[in-house]
Amino acid sequence: MTPHLASGNSQSLAGYTPAHFGWQQQGAVGVITLNRPERKNPLTFESYAELRDLFRRLAYVSDVKAIVIQGAGGNFCSGGDVHEIIGPLTGMSMPDLLAFTRMTGDLVKAMRACPQPIISAIDGVCAGAGAIMAMASDLRVGTARSKTAFLFTRVGLAGCDMGACAMLPRIVGQGRASDLLYSGRSLGGEEALAWGFVNRLVEPEQLLNEAAAWAGEIAAGPNFGHAMTKRMLHQEWAMGVDEAIESEAQAQAICMMTQDFHRAYEAFVAKQKPVFRGD
Structure with a gap:
């Protein structure tokens, strides 16, 4: 190995075991599983940070060529955990709140900066930060029963969260993005396909296989x-x-x-x- 790679610019994820989500490497494809199915896979302060750190590390990883993100138990991700994130946020100071919102934005930055194409496999609930993670992915496979919602205005916040006002209009168009961000309503699978938010629609039992196969095709490419x-x-x-x-x-x-x-x-x-x- 040449010196510039040996110095840390070519890493392996062999043996990587995250604490707050599942990880499996299938050949050159890495599969992230949000695995709190009893709560529809919400994010916590810790999982936000660990996901951010993984995507930052992927910029230097040579044995993973594509990424799949899925949720366990028939749902993708219900967003930030109400009890473990939303509640504590109501008691934080402005500096602490800004540190949190910057951390969540750093997850999106890391997803966009990592060289590996990312495919989200979206089933069931895909809401709030879950919808953002799907949006920040390069490609999306969904199911007809999936429900994607940018819920921020439903909890008294702005729709401009984690890059949504910059990225969502580029995927579905300004008018459609405005609809979703103002209303917080759910975008069903068929509508998501028609709008171009998801690239493919499959049956729930085919979802992971479809996403993994697509990621495998990408991983085998240049x-x-x-x-x-x-x-x-x-x-x-x-x-x-x-x-x-x-x-x-x-x-x-x-x-x-x-x-x-x-x-x-x-x-x-x-x-x-x-x-x-x-x-």
Whole structure:
């Protein structure tokens, strides 16, 4: 291993065991399971922080190429735990509240910054911070019975939480995002598919297999190219067209230096399917 990788820029998640959610590595696919099914998988202060730290670490992980997020027991995530988060927030000082809201935003930043494409497998309740995690993912697979709700106005807060006002309109459009963020209403699976919030709709019993298979296809692809695609999709939100075209020219030229690009050409000439290695 070259020195710049040995110094910590190429890590493995072998043996990783989180305390506040489930983790399983299936080949090059990492599966996160929010696993408090008796409460519909709410987040706590601790799980927020641990998820944030995992996604930050994934920027340096070389043996995981794609991520699936699911919830246990037929629901995705009911948001912040009412008793363990919402209640304590009502008694906090402004500095402590700001530290909390910045931490939750850091989870979204870490999800967007990690190079691995993220697929959320959405079933049942997907509310509040759960809806945000689904929104912050790159791709979403849902079920007809799923109910996604950005509930913040229902508890007297603004809809502008964890990047929702920036990201949701880019997924479903400004008018539809306004509907969801003002009302806090639930978006059913069929409507979510029609609106483009979810990319695919499957039966509940097929959900994890569909998401994992899709993640496996992505993981088998040109990982350096996928990471570059994710970075450019994020960065180009704040670019003009001319600036974006120049940035993409530079990004594509960099990708043309990879061995995966050469492998693809050689496989095409040989009439074979390329085997990508992410270098």
